[in-house]
Structures are given as structure tokens and as C-alpha cells.
Amino acid sequence: MAQHINTKCVQAGYQPKNGEPRVPPIVQSTTYKYDSSAEMGKLFNLEATGYFYTRLQNPTNDYVAAKIAELEGGVGAMLTSSGQAASFYSIFNIAAAGDHIVSSAAIYGGTFNLFNVTMKKLGIDFTFINPDSSEEEIQAAIRPNTKAVFGETLSNPSLQVLDIERFAGVAHKNGIPLIVDNTFPTPVNLRPFEYGADIVIHSTTKYMDGHATSVGGAIVDGGSFDWAQNDKFPGLTTPDDSYHGLTYTESFGKAAYITKAVTQLMRDLGSIPSPHNAFLLNIGLETLFLRVERHCQNALAVAQYLEKHDKIAWVNYPALPGGKYYGLAQKYMPNGTSGVVCFGVKGGRDAAVQFMDSLRLAAVVTHVADSRTCVLHPASTTHRQLTDEQLAAGGIGVDLVRLSVGIEYVGDIIADIEQALGQV
Ligand SMILES: *Cc1c(COP(=O)(O)O)cnc(C)c1O
DSSP states (O other): OOOOHHHHHHHTTOOOOTTSOSSOOOOOOSBOOOSOHHHHHHHHTTSSOOOSBTTTOOHHHHHHHHHHHHHHTOSEEEEESSHHHHHHHHHHTTOOTTOEEEEESOSOHHHHHIIIIIIHHTTOEEEEEOTTOOHHHHHHHOOTTEEEEEEESBOTTTOOBOOHHHHHHHHHHTTOOEEEEOTTTHHHHOOGGGGTOSEEEEETTTTTTOSSOOOOEEEEEOSOOOGGGSSSOHHHHSOBGGGTTBOHHHHHGGGHHHHHIIIIIIHHHOOOOOHHHHHHHHHHHHTHHHHHHHHHHHHHHHHHHHHHOTTEEEEEOTTSTTSTTHHHHHHHOTTOOOSEEEEEETTHHHHHHHHHHHOSSSEEOSOOSSSSOEEEOGGGTTTTTSOHHHHHHTTOOTTEEEEEOOSSOHHHHHHHHHHHHHTO
């Protein structure tokens, strides 16, 4: 029987056998012992599955990756040591120097820098388009050497909702996959594979961990994209000399993409999480459903409060009726969007800073999406490298305040906002 996502949050990924630990154990070991060189050799040839070195695979990490794959409805997942590593690998797994990627401009500032500065230095070119682009506009950005389309399902911090079906449709017409960052909605609120996305990535640092203890990321393979339909993905469809001429699509079928990410990119680049961090992530995941539900209830109440306040210039919360993304939010995230609410305080940048510095319960931190309410002014912190034009393209006004509503008692959160607005 198909289980509800709440049950999967608690139990998926690890089923102990008779007498084994009830809780996924922390296998804090870099290496694994074998009885003969021949047996270990098979592992190195990818002819047998098994653990040999934690840079490639570790049981604790794999339990947690399997849970995230089940939550998203994918065929496999890989944990990374950060969301940044997940973003990088998700593209580098199928693109090389001379290739091109079309990305939504409404993406996390760190992802934008990774794409626009660091990956460009590797020879991979990016075109950034408005997430509201029509099919024709998306198509116009695609070139013969374009290898993927990328976007955030609910953008950080601008809270723009990606029309996944539209982006997936255009990508597929061109024989390329849609990769989405689903960090903000989490699979509790949105499972992008159900709408045509092919690869899903996460910064697990946010709601999945949920307690601000561990930086981490994940890549999930939906298993549905046909990499062999054209010759755009030679890394997956032609022999890999580093594994004696093995071809990923032939040897691993639906799991070709994620297997290559583990056996090639993780082997060579090595951004693995520590098993201890994976253990903490799993504890976070166990309560993901409960927390996300409460984050969304609290955030909606806060958004409704702010909307009526005369010192507030505007509120963006996609679950709030009347907003630009309300329709798309209802379609893709009918149970809630996230705990993040963006708004402008009347008086612009100075008023925003005065408001934030007056908060007592909500802390000013460079973080988002954990259990404690926190607040940030992107234009002067996370996104300060961006020009005003780049900020505008990313949907971020200079007056934008990003409030990450926690799971405290909502009356206390609103009382804190009320007293801080009183100081403005
Ligand atoms: C935070 C974040 C990232 C980067 O993740 P790290 O874990 O901080 O490396 C990527 N995408 C989104 C949407 C994020 O919020």
C-alpha cells in the first residue's frame, strides 16, 4: 500500500532486520574490510555493489539519501556536503566546457554566483531568463549546445513560483532535462517529478534538517528522462574510460544519471557529508511533515497580519489570495508553500533595517527555514554582490525583508513583529 508522505518522513530509507538498531546507525568509518582483493576489485569495476570508501558511499548517508529519494518519488538520490555542491554536480554531471544552460533568474544568490561566475570560468555558459517567461521566450533562450533548463520551484528569496509544466514541456521538446531546486516547498508541499521535472536538488540545510545544525544537500534522480534519445549526453551514453569502458545508460538504466554522479563526480570531487551530519539530517526529516505544516500555518497568519498593517508597503506570500503567484501556488502547492514571507516596510531600506533591529524573538541571521523565526535583508547581505539590475531580475527589491517564520507559538511571533513595527 502506498504510504502517506508523513509516514515516509518518519520511516522510509531504513528498515532494520532482526536484532539490528532501530535507529539508522552512524557508520563513522572511512573504509570497509574485505576478505580478498578479488572481491574488492569487483567493487572498483562497479560489477558488485558494496561499500569500500566513504567518499563514494557510506551506509548512514545512503539510508538518508534513500529516504529523500522516496519522499520525492525518485529512483535514487545522493547526499552532498552542501546545497551548493548539489547545484554544481547536478549540472556538471551532464555539461562540460562549451555547453550552455538556461536558468531562471529567480534563484538563490549563491547559485547565481556559482553559475554566473565560477561555472562560467569552467567554460559552461548560462542564460538567465525570467521565471514568468512564456514558452516562446524559454525556447528563444535554448541553443543547440544547451544541456538543461534550471529553476527554483519556489525561489529564495523572491518567492516566485515556477510553472514546472511549462518549463519541463519546452525542455523536453528540445531533448534536454529540467532540473529544479525544491528546497523551499520540500517534497511535503511539492513533488516536482509529478509535473515533469527530471532532476530535483535540495539544500537540506534548510527545512529538511530544520534545526540549523548541518549544512548539506541532495540530488534526486526522477529516473524518467531518456538520456539516449539524442547525442547530447555523451557522458552518460558513451563508455567511461575511468571504469573500463562502462556505459551508464546501458549498465544502470533509469539510475544512470545518479549513478554517474556518485561514481564519477563524488569520486573525483568529493563533497560528501559526514555520516554524523547525515544522521542529524535524518532526525530532522522525521519531523519534516509536522514542521512544514506548522511553518505554513504560522506564515499564513503572519502574512495576513502584515497585509493589514499600515506600515507595510507590500507583502509577498504565494499562499495569500490575490498575489501574483497565488494561482500557480494553488496548482503546485495546494497544501502550503513554505514558512518564508517577504515584505517591504514603508520607508524603504532604512525602515527595513530599523524594523529588523527592533525584533526580539526573531533573530537577524544568514539563514532561513529552521524552527526559529529569523529575518534577513537580502540586498545588504546574501545578495550584496548583485547589481540593482541583477537584484531586480531576481525579483528582489532593495526594501525586501525576508522573514522565515518558525514553529514557535504564532501569537508570540506576531506580537514581536507588532512591537518592532511600533519602533519604525
Ligand atoms: C541555501 C540554498 C542553497 C545553497 O545551499 P547550502 O546548503 O547553503 O550550500 C541552494 N538553493 C536554495 C534555494 C537555498 O535556499
